[in-house]
Amino acid sequence: MxxxxxxxxxxxxxxxxxxxxxxxxxxxxxxxxxxxxxxxxxxxxxxxxxxxxxxxxxxxxxxxxxxxxxxxxxxxxxxxxxxxxxxxxxxxxxxxxxxxxxxxxxxxxxxxxxxxxxxxxxxxxxxxxxxxxxxxxxxxxxxxxxxxxxxxxxxxxxxxxxxxxxxxxxxxxxxxxxxxxxxxxxxxxxxxxxxxxxxxxxxxxxxxxxxxxxxxxxxxxxxxxxxxxxxxxxxxxxxxxxxLDTGELLELPKIPEHVEMIRENLSSSIEWLGERRGILHMRRHLAISFKGLRNFRELKIRMLRADTAEEVNQCLDEIKERYADCVSTVETYE
Structure with missing residues (x-):
């Protein structure tokens, strides 16, 4: 095209x-x-x-x-x-x-x-x-x-x-x-x-x-x-x-891979906007990411309230460990 x-x-x-x-x-x-x-x-x-x-x-x-x-x-x-x-x-x-x-x-x-x-x-x-x-x-x-x-x-x-x-x-x-x-x-x-x-x-x-x-x-x-x-x-x-290319559904990433993707985005956002603004900018992504995980509400709130990169990364480490065997998805293939 x-x-x-x-x-x-x-x-x-x-x-x-x-x-x-x-x-x-x-x-x-x-x-x-x-x-x-x-x-x-x-x-x-x-x-x-x-x-x-x-x-x-x-x-x-x-x-x-x-x-x-x-x-x-x-x-x-x-x-x-x-x-x-x-x-x-x-x-x-x-x-x-x-x-x-x-x-x-x-x-x-x-x-x-x-x-x-x-x-x-x-x-x-x-x-x-x-x-x-x-x-x-x-x-x-x-x-x-x-x-x-x-x-x-x-x-x-x-x-x-x-x-x-x-x-x-x-x-x-x-x-x-x-x-x-x-x-x-x-x-x-x-x-x-x-x-x-x-x-x-x-x-x-x-x-x-x-x-x-x-x-x-x-x-x-x-x-x-x-x-x-x-x-x-x-x-x-x-x-x-x-x-589109194969007619086959791709295996979705597991939570550890998803965490590293979010971490990469967070790092780039902070580099681009500075720590405070970069974290605020990422909150929209963080709020939607990891949707569907059980017993996640408390950890999610803590992550969205984090004010420093260190605090966000600590939450991401906890997600990675707690949900290591879970698959990331926010949509079912209906």
Whole structure:
């Protein structure tokens, strides 16, 4: 599959952009486990053009994690165009436009999925960004704002006409947030629309290899994007790739291997953000990791309250010893 001049394997697996998750430390880990294309955390156009240091840090890309796309969000066309030019100078493989984030502080202000309430502006913003940068430009969006405005088939055509090189669709409306099941039937309609010729990437509810293959076969998308199911479980990319290639389920890691993966992520996070911020950043991963272990609540609380790397590692040592024979999984293959 190609996104402009970026060449990827057939049916690549993409790590979705996620705020406070997809920093370099997590991207590198997902790359290790087989993700084919990574995206940065959400980058605010307004903050970027104001040279806010925290936002500028999000543009940092390491050679060993490539290819990487920088994802931008904003509600004003001029700001988004200027931000795209700045982001392009950071040397990503592509620029992605966020028309899908449903959270109130973004969508409620007209950015992210909020753009689904103003399709003409969405299309014009996309067109101007495509014209402003030489890199491939892609879009990530949703089915519509709510059930009464699922216009993704028509919107996809309009976005393609601006010159974007790929389109990712999350199979929910903004009103759904992350609730209910993702509706892949509309993603399939976009992919099977004879007018569409750019790669269509499916996103939503890709929680295990069996489901991933089922959706890929049934709806014919060109690639799969995996977001929340990778948190605390970056090996999901390896699981899915193995199943797609062989039709066999990969043996899941045991707890000691999982612990070492978490420890590696923790170390990279601290190196990137410093001890205090690195630990805070890891708490989302720690909260989901080791789900399903019996009699784990007390140890989990202690781990999530730990303030130093030494304390977190002590908890990880205890997990490794106590659950040495247990298998890590947060999802059954239904």
């Amino acid at each position: 190609n996104i402009g001049n970026l060449k990827l394997r057939k049916h690549p697996l993409l790590l979705a952009p996620m705020e406070d998750v997809t920093d370099p430390s997590f991207r590198l880990l997902c790359k290790k486990y087989g993700a084919d294309l990574m995206y940065t955390e959400f980058v605010s156009a307004d903050a970027l053009i104001r040279s806010i240091e925290k936002t500028q840090r999000k543009l940092k890309i390491f050679d060993e994690e490539r290819p990487v796309g920088i994802q931008l969000y904003g509600k004003e066309i001029d700001a988004m165009v200027e931000a795209a030019k700045i982001a392009a100078e950071a040397g990503p493989e592509l620029i992605d436009i966020n028309f899908g984030c449903p959270v109130k502080k973004i969508a409620g202000k007209g950015a992210g999925a909020g753009m689904l309430r103003d399709i003409p502006k969405m299309v014009e913003m996309t067109r101007q960004i495509v014209e402003a940068v030489e890199l491939p430009v892609t879009v990530k969006t949703r089915l519509g704002w709510d059930d009464s405005s699922k216009e993704i088939v028509e919107v996809a055509e309009k976005l393609q006409d601006t010159g974007i090189k790929a389109l990712t669709i999350h199979g929910r409306t903004r009103a759904q947030m992350y609730n209910g099941e993702a509706d892949w039937s509309l993603i399939g309609e976009v992919k099977n629309n004879p007018r569409m010729h750019i790669p269509i990437i499916g996103n939503g509810d890709l929680t295990n290899p069996v489901k991933a293959k089922k959706y890929l076969d049934k709806y014919g998308v060109d690639a799969l994007m995996i977001g929340r199911p990778s948190i605390g479980r970056p090996w999901i990319f390896k699981e899915i790739r193995h199943y």
